[in-house]
Amino acid sequence: MRRRVGICLALPFLTLAVTAPATHLRAQASPPETSVSRPSWLDSYREPASRLIGEAVGSTFAWDRLSILTDSIGNRLSGTAALDRAIQWAAAEMARDGLENVHTERVMVPRWVRGSESAEIVEPARHQLVMLGLGDSVGTSSAGGDVVQGEILVVRSFEELDAKAASARGRIVFFNAPFTSYGETVRFRSAGPSRAARHGAVGMLVRAVGPSGLRTPHTGALQYSSDAPKIPAAAITTEDADRLQRMADRGSRIVVRLKMDAHFEPDVESANVVGEIRGRERPDEIVVVSGHLDSWDVGAGATDDGGGCVVTWEALRIMKKLNLRPRRTVRVVLWTNEENGGRGGLAYRDQHRAELSKHVLMLESDGGVFRPLGFGFTGSDSARQAVKAIASLLTGIAADQVSVGGGGADIGPSVQEGHIPAMSLEVDGSKYFLIHHTPADTIDKIDPVEMAKCAAAVAVMAYVVADLPQRLD
Amino acid sequence: MRRRVGICLALPFLTLAVTAPATHLRAQASPPETSVSRPSWLDSYREPASRLIGEAVGSTFAWDRLSILTDSIGNRLSGTAALDRAIQWAAAEMARDGLENVHTERVMVPRWVRGSESAEIVEPARHQLVMLGLGDSVGTSSAGGDVVQGEILVVRSFEELDAKAASARGRIVFFNAPFTSYGETVRFRSAGPSRAARHGAVGMLVRAVGPSGLRTPHTGALQYSSDAPKIPAAAITTEDADRLQRMADRGSRIVVRLKMDAHFEPDVESANVVGEIRGRERPDEIVVVSGHLDSWDVGAGATDDGGGCVVTWEALRIMKKLNLRPRRTVRVVLWTNEENGGRGGLAYRDQHRAELSKHVLMLESDGGVFRPLGFGFTGSDSARQAVKAIASLLTGIAADQVSVGGGGADIGPSVQEGHIPAMSLEVDGSKYFLIHHTPADTIDKIDPVEMAKCAAAVAVMAYVVADLPQRLD
Numbered sequence: 018m019r020r021r022v023g024i025c026l027a028l029p030f031l032t033l034a035v036t037a038p039a040t041h042l043r044a045q046a047s048p049p050e051t052s053v054s055r056p057s058w059l060d061s062y063r064e065p066a067s068r069l070i071g072e073a074v075g076s077t078f079a080w081d082r083l084s085i086l087t088d089s090i091g092n093r094l095s096g097t098a099a100l101d102r103a104i105q106w107a108a109a110e111m112a113r114d115g116l117e118n119v120h121t122e123r124v125m126v127p128r129w130v131r132g133s134e135s136a137e138i139v140e141p142a143r144h145q146l147v148m149l150g151l152g153d154s155v156g157t158s159s160a161g162g163d164v165v166q167g168e169i170l171v172v173r174s175f176e177e178l179d180a181k182a183a184s185a186r187g188r189i190v191f192f193n194a195p196f197t198s199y200g201e202t203v204r205f206r207s208a209g210p211s212r213a214a215r216h217g218a219v220g221m222l223v224r225a226v227g228p229s230g231l232r233t234p235h236t237g238a239l240q241y242s243s244d245a246p247k248i249p250a251a252a253i254t255t256e257d258a259d260r261l262q263r264m265a266d267r268g269s270r271i272v273v274r275l276k277m278d279a280h281f282e283p284d285v286e287s288a289n290v291v292g293e294i295r296g297r298e299r300p301d302e303i304v305v306v307s308g309h310l311d312s313w314d315v316g317a318g319a320t321d322d323g324g325g326c327v328v329t330w331e332a333l334r335i336m337k338k339l340n341l342r343p344r345r346t347v348r349v350v351l352w353t354n355e356e357n358g359g360r361g362g363l364a365y366r367d368q369h370r371a372e373l374s375k376h377v378l379m380l381e382s383d384g385g386v387f388r389p390l391g392f393g394f395t396g397s398d399s400a401r402q403a404v405k406a407i408a409s410l411l412t413g414i415a416a417d418q419v420s421v422g423g424g425g426a427d428i429g430p431s432v433q434e435g436h437i438p439a440m441s442l443e444v445d446g447s448k449y450f451l452i453h454h455t456p457a458d459t460i461d462k463i464d465p466v467e468m469a470k471c472a473a474a475v476a477v478m479a480y481v482v483a484d485l486p487q488r489l490d
Numbered sequence: 491m492r493r494r495v496g497i498c499l500a501l502p503f504l505t506l507a508v509t510a511p512a513t514h515l516r517a518q519a520s521p522p523e524t525s526v527s528r529p530s531w532l533d534s535y536r537e538p539a540s541r542l543i544g545e546a547v548g549s550t551f552a553w554d555r556l557s558i559l560t561d562s563i564g565n566r567l568s569g570t571a572a573l574d575r576a577i578q579w580a581a582a583e584m585a586r587d588g589l590e591n592v593h594t595e596r597v598m599v600p601r602w603v604r605g606s607e608s609a610e611i612v613e614p615a616r617h618q619l620v621m622l623g624l625g626d627s628v629g630t631s632s633a634g635g636d637v638v639q640g641e642i643l644v645v646r647s648f649e650e651l652d653a654k655a656a657s658a659r660g661r662i663v664f665f666n667a668p669f670t671s672y673g674e675t676v677r678f679r680s681a682g683p684s685r686a687a688r689h690g691a692v693g694m695l696v697r698a699v700g701p702s703g704l705r706t707p708h709t710g711a712l713q714y715s716s717d718a719p720k721i722p723a724a725a726i727t728t729e730d731a732d733r734l735q736r737m738a739d740r741g742s743r744i745v746v747r748l749k750m751d752a753h754f755e756p757d758v759e760s761a762n763v764v765g766e767i768r769g770r771e772r773p774d775e776i777v778v779v780s781g782h783l784d785s786w787d788v789g790a791g792a793t794d795d796g797g798g799c800v801v802t803w804e805a806l807r808i809m810k811k812l813n814l815r816p817r818r819t820v821r822v823v824l825w826t827n828e829e830n831g832g833r834g835g836l837a838y839r840d841q842h843r844a845e846l847s848k849h850v851l852m853l854e855s856d857g858g859v860f861r862p863l864g865f866g867f868t869g870s871d872s873a874r875q876a877v878k879a880i881a882s883l884l885t886g887i888a889a890d891q892v893s894v895g896g897g898g899a900d901i902g903p904s905v906q907e908g909h910i911p912a913m914s915l916e917v918d919g920s921k922y923f924l925i926h927h928t929p930a931d932t933i934d935k936i937d938p939v940e941m942a943k944c945a946a947a948v949a950v951m952a953y954v955v956a957d958l959p960q961r962l963d
Contacts, residue, residue, distance in 0.1 A: 088733050091617045102615075142575075144564045147929060231704040231930035232789070256932040260561050260790075316705070317733075456620060457704035459729040 058486055059406050065341055065484075066410040066477045072335045073473035074414070079386075080465035082110070083327045087317035087460045094314040095354040096128025096285045103310050107290045107326070107351055114334045116292035116349070124364040126287040126354040129153050131314055132278025136222070136251055139166065140272035141264075146257045149234040149315060149454075151206060151223070151250045152357045153241075156279040165189070165220040165249055169271040171262060175205075175212055186217030189273050193224045193258050199450055202226050203237070210250040211242035220275050221250040224258040227450045232256050235454045236313050238357045249277050287311075287353040289361045294336050296345040296483065303346045303372065304483040305379040306332055306475055309355035309427055316458030320449065324386035324463055324471070326351045328442070332476035343484035345377060352427040355383070362427035366434055373435030377489050378482050381425025382442040385449045386463055386471040389442065391418030392478065396438030400489045404440070407481045416474040418443065438489055442475060531959055532879050538814055538957075539883040539950045545808045546946035547887070552859075553938035555583070556800045560790035560933045567787040568827040569601025569758045576783050580763045580799070580824055587807045589765035589822070597837040599760040599827040602626050604787055605751025609695070609724055612639065613745035614737075619730045622707040622788060622927075624679060624696070624723045625830045626714075629752040638662070638693040638722055642744040644735060648678075648685055659690030662746050666697045666731050672923055675699050676710070683723040684715035693748050694723040697731040700923045705729050708927045709786050711830045722750050760784075760826040762834045767809050769818040769956065776819045776845065777956040778852040779805055779948055782828035782900055789931030793922065797859035797936055797944070799824045801915070805949035816957035818850060825900040828856070835900035839907055846908030850962050851955050854898025855915035858922045859936055859944040862915065864891030865951065869911030873962045877913070880954045889947040891916065911962055915948060 073079070086103060093100040104121060111119045129152060136146040157165040167189040172178045174194060178185065190213035192205040203226050210221045225235040232254045241247050253261075264271050290310065296302060308325025312318025330349045336342070352361035366373070380392075391411065394404050401419065408417045423440040424432060432439040444467075452458045482489055546552070559576060566573040577594060584592045602625060609619040630638040640662040645651045647667060651658065663686035665678040676699050683694045698708040705727045714720050726734075737744050763783065769775060781798025785791025803822045809815070825834035839846070853865075864884065867877050874892065881890045896913040897905060905912040917940075925931045955962055 084736055088736055089615065091615070142562065142564070229934065231706045231925065231928065232932065233704045256930065256934055259934050260932070263557055263561055452704065455704065457729065459705065459733070461702065461729055461732050 054402050054406060056403065056406050059409070062407070062410060062481050065480060068339050069335055069341070069476040069480060070414060070473040072339055073331065073476055074466065074469045077465040077469065079327050079331045079472045080460070080463065080468050083319060083323050083463070083468070084460050086323050086327070087319045092314050092316060092318045093310060093312045094129070095126040095287060095311050095357060096282070097314070100287060100311055100353065104288050104290055104353070107310065111290070111292035111330065115337045116333055117295050119292040121288035121290050122364065122368055124287050124289060124353050124360050125284045126360050127358050128282040128285050129357055130280055130282060132156065132280065134251065134277040134279065136253065136273060136275050138271060139274050141269050146273070147232050147234055147254045148251045149236040150277045150279050151210070151252060152236055152238040152313065154210070154239055154250045154277065154279045155247045156277045157249045157275050159247065159249065160219060164274050164276045166272060166274040167219050169261060169265065169273055170218070171265045178212060178216065182216040185213060188218055189220040189222060189275065190218040191222040191261060193262055196226060196228055199226065206237055206252065207240045210239050210248055211245040214245040214248045218248060220248050222273070223250065223252050225252045225254055227453060227455070229255040230451055230455070230457070233455050233457060236315060237454045249275055249279070251275060251277065289353055289365055290351040292330070292333060292349050294333050294342060294347045297342045298344040300346045301372070301375050302488060303348050303376050304479050305348050305350055305376060305428065306479050307350040307352060307380065307427060308382050309352040309361065311353050311356055313356055313454050315454070315456045316452070317460060318458060319460040319463060320385045320458050321453055322355065322383045324468060325382035325442070328386050328468060328472040329380070329382050329475050331472035332479050335472070335476050336480055341480060343480050345483040347479050347483045355427050359426055362430045366430040369431065373431055373437065376431065376435055376437045378438045378440060379428040379432055380440040380442065380475065380479065381428045382471070382475065383425050384441065384446060385444050386468045387448060388445040388467045389414070389416035389471045389474045390445060391416050391420070391443050391474070393420050393423035393441040393443050394438070395423045397490060400438050403485065403489055407478055410477050410481070411474050414470045414473055416470060440478070442471060444471065527875050527879060529876065529879050532882070535880070535883060535954050538953060541812050542808055542814070542949040542953060543887060543946040545812055546804065546949055547939065547942045550938040550942065552800050552804045552945045553933070553936065553941050556792060556796050556936070556941070557933050559796050559800070560792045565787050565789060565791045566783060566785045567602070568599040568760060568784050568830060569755070570787070573760060573784055573826065577761050577763055577826070580783065584763070584765035584803065588810045589806055590768050592765040594761035594763050595837065595841055597760050597762060597826050597833050598757045599833050600831050601755040601758050602830055603753055603755060605629065605753065607724070607750040607752065609726065609746060609748050611744060612747050614742050619746070620705050620707055620727045621724045622709040623750045623752050624683070624725060625709055625711040625786065627683070627712055627723045627750065627752045628720045629750045630722045630748050632720065632722065633692060637747050637749045639745060639747040640692050642734060642738065642746055643691070644738045651685060651689065655689040658686060661691055662693035662695060662748065663691040664695040664734060666735055669699060669701055672699065679710055679725065680713045683712050683721055684718040687718040687721045691721060693721055695746070696723065696725050698725045698727055700926060700928070702728040703924055703928070703930070706928050706930060709788060710927045722748055722752070724748060724750065762826055762838060763824040765803070765806060765822050767806050767815060767820045770815045771817040773819045774845070774848050775961060776821050776849050777952050778821050778823055778849060778901065779952050780823040780825060780853065780900060781855050782825040782834065784826050784829055786829055786927050788927070788929045789925070790933060791931060792933040792936060793858045793931050794926055795828065795856045797941060798855035798915070801859050801941060801945040802853070802855050802948050804945035805952050808945070808949050809953055814953060816953050818956040820952050820956045828899050832899055835903045839903040842904065843907070846904055846910065849904065849908055849910045851911045851913060852901040852905055853913040853915065853948065853952065854901045855944070855948065856898050857914065857919060858917050859941045860921060861918040861940045862887070862889040862944045862947045863918060864889050864893070864916050864947070866893050866896035866914040866916050867911070868896045870963060873911050876958065876962055880951055883950050883954070884947050887943045887946055889943060913951070915944060917944065
């Protein structure tokens with residue numbers, strides 16, 4: 018578990034890439050549905066589960082709430098006024114929902130500012146590239162001048178870069194690895210800049226980490242290594258990547274000029290937002306459900322991860338509305354700074370260290386709120402049996418799968434330190450990486466009915482885990 | 491025919507919208523395939539048709555040539571150095587192909603310059619809109635200030651605008667009509683600015699004329715009326731359109747700021763590019779095949795209409811390579827200025843007025859070079875019978891349909907004045923309007939095999955029409 022969670026932290030969305038093959042394997046390896054054990058307590062939860070599902074799918078409340086967030090507040094990068102507004106709005110709305118112990122928990126977050134940016138081919142002829150600077154990149158003035166200009170060195174892998182290391186000095190290295198899975202390909206975005214800089218490159222471009230869209234660039238964070246100079250780095254669209262590749266294959270000398278005003282400003286105060294349904298018998302035992310409220314500064318942060326915030330929050334709103342108060346406390350946490358720092362998750366671990374042992378389960382929804390399939394889960398075998406039994410209550414909305422491996426970037430630090438059972442909401446991921454970290458991450462990509470089903474799934478799982486006679490072990 | 495061609499001129503792509511229903515009707519109305527008359531000459535063309543098809547689909551020459559155009563020269567708006575380079579390149583390459591009488595024909599074209607542009611919601615809170623100014627729009631300094639700012643009036647139709655005319659004064663009218671067909675919806679882009687201006691609007695936004703993409707704006711020309719002030723106009727993405735609609739539906743007062751540096755500069759010299767295979771018996775009788783070399787200034791002008799240029803040109807290259815010289819002359823024309831003026835087509839009519847009566851057929855390919863279906867045709871019944879017989883030679887590549895209605899914006903003026911049989915290449919249009927006039931109009935959207943089949947279809951049709959014992963009447 019330790020190692021797994023560690024990976025999740027470094028590469029926030031690896032969960033998806035990991036669970037996809039797991040899903041595939043499960044279809045072959047899992048015992049058939051009928052062999053799921055039917056614990057004695059299961060039948061008593063059919064009625065509340067039905068009510069929770071009915072309430073969730075009986076309206077478009079979740080989608081409507083997300084539309085307010087994404088229309089009125091828009092995207093929410095750490096350190097922006099928009100994220101502050103989202104935090105205040107969420108806390109106020111949670112209080113209006115009747116949630117208990119609603120409060121914000123202070124977190125200092127980095128403030129990375131994209132500024133204006135552009136990239137263009139200047140030789141053999143001038144052509145604009147459609148690009149997005151990578152999150153946390155330095156700007157092009159860091160090297161002294163105003164722009165960074167260099168001949169392109171196209172490589173398809175780290176191995177090819179290493180083999181051509183002698184050619185990298187003074188050039189802009191362009192990683193043009195075809196998108197396979199996110200886990201496989203994101204490393205060029207994350208580690209590529211420092212890998213290139215170690216060989217003397219002055220800038221780095223990466224083929225957008227996602228399938229081909231409509232000239233759609235994908236941003237996302239890079240991770241500079243301490244042993245390499247920081248060079249500016251940006252993602253270009255698959256169309257422009259293919260074009261550069263063709264030009265290189267024809268033997269053209271390609272010179273690109275990169276201009277990025279990106280820079281960091283001093284850390285600023287932000288917050289995780291917390292609300293609860295206090296447990297009626299064991300309020301000190303806690304089930305956490307969560308999403309991250311911050312987003313990249315392009316698109317509207319709808320799928321990543323406004324939707325995750327709203328559907329987990331919705332689980333509590335529905336319980337409250339139906340007056341369903343479980344034995345244990347259900348807590349929703351809307352994390353800050355998932356995208357470029359993970360400071361919200363780290364702060365929660367530190368601020369709640371004393372009660373981590375009382376955390377029964379932590380769930381994160383950060384893979385979109387498309388058609389729900391069920392859950393990924395990391396925990397003991399006996400806990401898995403209980404979770405699978407609970408998931409069987411979601412057969413009616415086809416969200417009853419429990420696959421191997423659950424987690425998330427924000428719950429990661431607490432899960433790791435507290436050895437807490439970890440869960441992720443699993444959904445149809447076919448559209449996710451097309452819009453992930455792009456200007457097209459807007460609410461119209463989300464279906465209100467599918468989203469309502471996501472809320473239903475989280476509500477049933479959280480309610481029953483929190484209400485079980487015996488704590489999940 | 492007159493009326494039809496007139497419409498094609500004003501709305502360059504209406505052909506597609508018109509032929510789609512026609513295709514649908516044809517399936518019900520046409521006599522079955524076996525009833526296509528088999529003229530005595532048909533069998534003698536099976537061998538050359540097979541050779542032309544084999545040569546076209548035996549390589550990726552057409553796609554590779556288009557990749558040179560779109561990679562190295564890029565997009566080609568009228569009046570730009572890029573279009574000049576494309577004209578020089580095409581003429582040089584035609585000569586290298588061995589085409590005859592290769593030359594350029596001078597055309598003065600408008601030079602519209604987009605300049606920098608942006609749109610943002612400033613009330614109730616600041617949010618950037620993804621936009622593209624409409625071609626031929628005035629800039630926002632035309633009204634005196636630097637920007638145009640106004641409250642949004644959302645309407646879904648001209649009727650709704652007229653009903654709300656009293657509210658339009660001083661506002662930015664936003665036409666948010668859902669995309670149905672291009673012919674149905676493009677009128678808001680074309681006529682919307684003047685319709686809004688007549689009621690006192692200071693600016694105009696239009697929902698991008700195309701299906702929902704990935705935050706993809708679509709440009710395209712507007713047509714100002716002489717009886718209304720010229721106001722700046724831009725297209726926004728369907729995502730942003732939906733957002734504005736939701737905000738308006740919630741009763742929000744929405745204020746948008748538009749900044750566009752768009753302006754015209756003096757007309758500049760451009761050219762149509764012409765090459766021929768001279769006829770061996772009646773060289774003064776001419777079959778024209780054509781596409782337009784100019785494009786919008788976003789994307790690479792691959793589908794609109796670099797592909798049309800290359801596949802029609804390819805028809806002649808292949809004839810030359812196979813040493814197939816028909817009785818009559820086959821002439822390829824690569825038009826200038828289709829997108830915002832149609833000056834290339836008008837100039838051809840004027841410069842070739844004396845020989846219009848010798849034009850046997852004019853074909854234009856401007857609907858993309860996706861999987862070919864066949865042709866749209868406008869002409870006499872007897873000519874249609876001949877064309878259908880020729881198309882039957884394309885059954886092997888499933889490009890044998892002949893539907894009612896053929897034409898194109900560039901051949902329109904000549905066709906109309908000379909009463910010339912008119913033809914368009916018809917292809918699977920399902921992807922066309924997703925990328926049309928967008929930054930995503932790049933060559934990766936085009937399949938080399940489908941494109942080669944388009945070239946084959948044009949080559950066979952042009953060769954046989956040019957070689958028929960009797961002139962198409």
